[in-house]
Amino acid sequence: MSHLVSIDNVDMRYGGAEGTLAVSGLTLRVDKGEFAAVVGPSGCGKSTLMKLVTGLHIPQAGDVIVAGRQVTEPVSIVGMAFQNPTMLPWRTTLENILLPLEIVERHRHRLRAHKREYIEKAENLLEIVGLKGFGSNFPWQLSGGMQQRANLCRALIHEPELLMLDEPFGALDAFTREELWCVIRDLHAAQGVTIILVTHDLREATFLADKIFVMSSRPGRVLAEHRVPFARPRNLDLMYETPFNDMVHALHGEIANARVAA
Template identity: 85%
Template sequence: MTSLLVSIENVDMRYGGPDGTLAVSGLNLRINRGEFVAVVGPSGCGKSTLMKLTTGLHIPQSGVVIVANSQVTKPVSIVGMAFQNPTMLPWRTTLENILLPLEIVEKHRHRLRAHKAEYIAKAEKLLETVGLKGFGDKFPWQLSGGMQQRANLCRALIHEPELLMLDEPFGALDAFTREELWCVIRDLHAAQGVTIVLVTHDLRESVFLADKVVVMSARPGRVISEHVVPFVRPRQLDLLYEPDFNDMVQKLHGEIATARAAA
């Protein structure tokens, strides 16, 4: 039985006061626990606004955002986030960077000092899961871009979020590294059962990773279609060359081209 984790109901969000830019209008979206949802659409369609509304970084002017049965009126503590730029603190080791959310999230902050060894062991396990075993004592400048993004995923997961929000996390990486990290996030999702929302411009990425792909209109953004991805898990990279896979990518591409033209 599926249970709803995120419900966005008829939301309007405007930046810059009453006469400012209407970023999203009449936005509706429902996400079930454990689901992997990819959000695609034209540039400026409000994908990042959707992320900020879901995490409580923005509160809508109208409509309701509900996460884990509570209306969002402030930043949501059950969320982990990873962005295109890993923003690792250069003076902290990789391990210290990963532990950073534990110093901020209230339920962990009070336990951190007394249970530090337990949290370090958890961070080391995450590093091993993403292929960075033994790199905990390295500083960010000693890691490649792809390695920093792997560490960034560990940091987003260390406080055991129920919801992981990924905003173009692989956009700055080369094609080979990107595909490696697709497999990392595929395996993390399978192992941890965390609910994931991925905002991406890469349509192949969305179809390879997601259970459901949501297409947004041009600004002001709203959901214009949702597509269930039919390919069985676990998916392997050779799926990228299958005709059915590429047909779905082309269909999404056509929808987004039409949405852009309608702007």
């Protein structure tokens, strides 16, 4: 198994030479096909990590390598989903999902001639996430959970090798959040896409991930890396089992200690 993402001894500072050092000596690796989660105290640099991997920020020191290439500009093989779905209100759900195809170069030139093919792909994704028949609805006609399902479709429509999830379920109620954990679990199993999830929810990280990185307080670095031992496929009943809760409590303790040590 090869590394899809390699971050080596990275420093990232905002605001010039005297500005805020967000991460320092940050090092981690995510293998192709893995589901990795990143957890840590507030302000530890989790969102900075997202921007480094996607090429939205270039570090002052160290190397960020994605799919074997040094990151020096925005990375086209990445799909992204955030806590706020930010769907365009004047476009239907289907049109919102197709939006990345108008931007990603390898699809942009094919979109007009092969639009039926892309629409079928989008409708298939909608069916996978439980939104069959909702493609003609506008975002304001969807619940928050439905918008986030559509947001996942939009992140996957251009067939990214890497999916970056930044607190995508944080604004949802507990039941909807758990439903979407199962959706993303099934998408990962079906498509084999590499996923990096940034989250504050330790149950979410433990349920979904193969590997969990625990970050320190700012400036962020990886304090610990844990392999999640639970076999796949995982069902929600797992969260009531003692080994699962022991792991969640251990992660909580590590983060609490990191916060105190700041």
